[in-house]
Amino acid sequence: MPSHPDDPTPAEQPTPEEPAPDRPLLTLRDGLPRIVDTETGLAEVCDRIAAGTGPVAIDAERASGYRYSSRAYLIQLRREGAGTFLVDPIPFVILPRLQEALEGTEWILHAATQDLPCLAEVGLQPSRLFDTELAGRLLGYPRVGLATLVESLLGARLAKEHSAVDWSTRPLPEPWLEYAALDVEVLVELRDLLGAELEAAGKAEWARQEFEALRGFEQAERVEAWRRTSGLHRVRGRRALGAVRALWETRDEIAEHRDVTPGRILPDSAIVAAAQAMPTDRAALLATKGFHGRGAERYASRWVAALQEVATMSEADLPARSPRGDGPPLPRAWAEKDPVAARRLALAREAMSALAERTQVPVENLLTPDYLRRTLWSPPSARDAATLAPAVADQLRALGAREWQVELTGPILVDAILTAEQPA
Template sequence: MSGRRRGETPPGAAPPPAEYEFIDDLSGIGAVVDALDASSEPIAVDVERASGIRYSERAFLLQLRVPGEPALLVDPETPGRTVGPLATVLSERPLLFHAASQDLPSLRELGIHPTSLVDTELAGRFLGIERVNLAAMISEHLGIGLAKAHSAADWSRRPLPAAWLDYAAYDVLFLHELADEVLPRLDALGRREWFEAECRHLVDSVPAPAAADPWRRLTRLSSLRDARQLARARELWMARDRVAAERDIAPKRLLADAAVIEAARVGPTSRSALLAIDGFDGPQRRRLVGEWLAALEWADGLGREDLPTRQGPPAEHPPHASWKRNEPEAAALLDVAREAIAALADDLGIDQGLLLKPSTLRLWVWRAATTTPADDAELLHEVLREEEAREWQIELTTGPLLEAVRRFRAVS
């Protein structure tokens, strides 16, 4: 295991000077379209966001490159949150990513809906590479050391500093060369088909529906003891989310979860009592005291029938952390099934998450342990199809999981 500290530049030769063009107007975007149309090769793509700073995950910079050419750094904000005709080009051409799942939501906000992609991070995972971040893989496979100094920067800032643009350009300048190095290794291991199926799945996947009660994701919500406190937390969360969206600021940057929970617990009814709670200080938060007090007052005025329950919307199974206490048979099968998947992943030299989503495994375990299926194989395949497992995943995991349930039934 590497002893390198987080943020330290991976070993390798210093990269050549970053070559790029910066585009921040629609006429320039038209020239980008022409430049991309001049090549039939896949287009390397990356996105810079302002995660944890702005409200949405929209793209504040779009990095593009075709082989042999400088990077094209496109600012979608200045022209009015648009990339114009570039959206059509990027929706129709094969794209090359590193960690596509992080960038696809931002691209879709710009009207870009890729129809074909290759993901070098995903390739690294199928090769069993321990560190699959872009800098580590470029260091290992191309011998170039890239500093990752600005990944958490505020990319909504304008103008963007030259050092940031250099950093952004490097995110696409070596992607084609990296793909040329790692993709043939998938062929050598016989895993190209698995990899391509996962890339198609990324293209075909639709965004998950919004959570029914997103406020229940508040950190330490479980520390609140009664329904009135939960109502305060809910109303404060909703007020925070509304103001954050209006001001385009990340909700937790506006008001921390810990402050929301403490105000919900205490139930302050005056300005002074609210400002005495940690997290409500500072000029911006003081100016919003009226918003927070109105949310708390609304929660305190709700009738009992309008108060939230301690439990969230009904799910097919309870949280698996409670199974050992309340459903010991499900917990026992889950342990055996996890061991089977871990052993298979170890044999293949890949991480378990590639073989099966943990949520899919828990769903199958719950149904297998709490019902009496006529055919365990039929139940397993039903769950795997329902959860959109790919064919290669079904082929690899069916045997070990059926053996796990056979062992479980033999002793239960």
């Protein structure tokens, strides 16, 4: 399992978007289905899904904030002519028969990048998909949470009070299961309305390309994930940085072994406090102000061992003050490092903002910000428009930009590259 930064505890998680209270509360039209956790039950589900018609609404519940892994602890499915199903994936290693039943169907998901990795873990991968959150972004909706879109387009409230519960709990309480089933109750209807809006806005092909790109989505492994430790900016000196890294990696090993989210072992604030104080023994560590957490005392010997190792580490083995990367420097450093590149970026950003306003598409959806920065920091060498335009287009495609993005933003980048080098 790839390492990841500290997950928020349930109390720290963002408050879900709540629809207006005057809307009617969405309820299950077919009642609450029983949970499926046997081979016989799963076979029946697969037969019924295969016999249904149209796209399949799919959602998955993970135990974020509780578990180290990102595995699915519940999978919800709904298809017209088949009904709604709640599948407990834990008794099954993979779900090949369910994948076979879903083969060739269009999946409807909300915020697909959250669910695709954990669905792939159990062998479920879409032939086609429609992401209602991404569709909302392309259509310019200011808020694209599922509850908000359901309220805006369907005029109903979607209860979200169980969004941060521990889905690894067994047995799952009935109110949680009802909440989970509701998440797929109206996805087919929502997809039809958003699809019609995309067609009317001339954005259906944009969406098709985006959805096709999502089919191959994989969670990127974070490089030097320990640098995302909250409060790291307060740490001074490479040895203290080394202490943060050592404590973070030790905590990550413990969390992975126990399948507990790292923050429930030791909070980031405790790591920073210990790294700043650099205590050399158990008593000093436990007396360090700010060093606390469920695993603070239980794993004290391991924290001390990590700190002692850092204390004797050679300078060459200590982490650099700035993260390593293969991309351009942070934008705030461009003016000093390359004033022409900084001007390219400023011109492009201004034009991209105008394009976002005209198209009613967020800037980050018009073009991934990293693609923009990489192209403008190291643009093709050509400096005549006829040669530069296809070179920029090829560079954007190589980075992963979709064709509709290349067509819309390529000319902006070409113009910024050429204009930035003209005399002021």
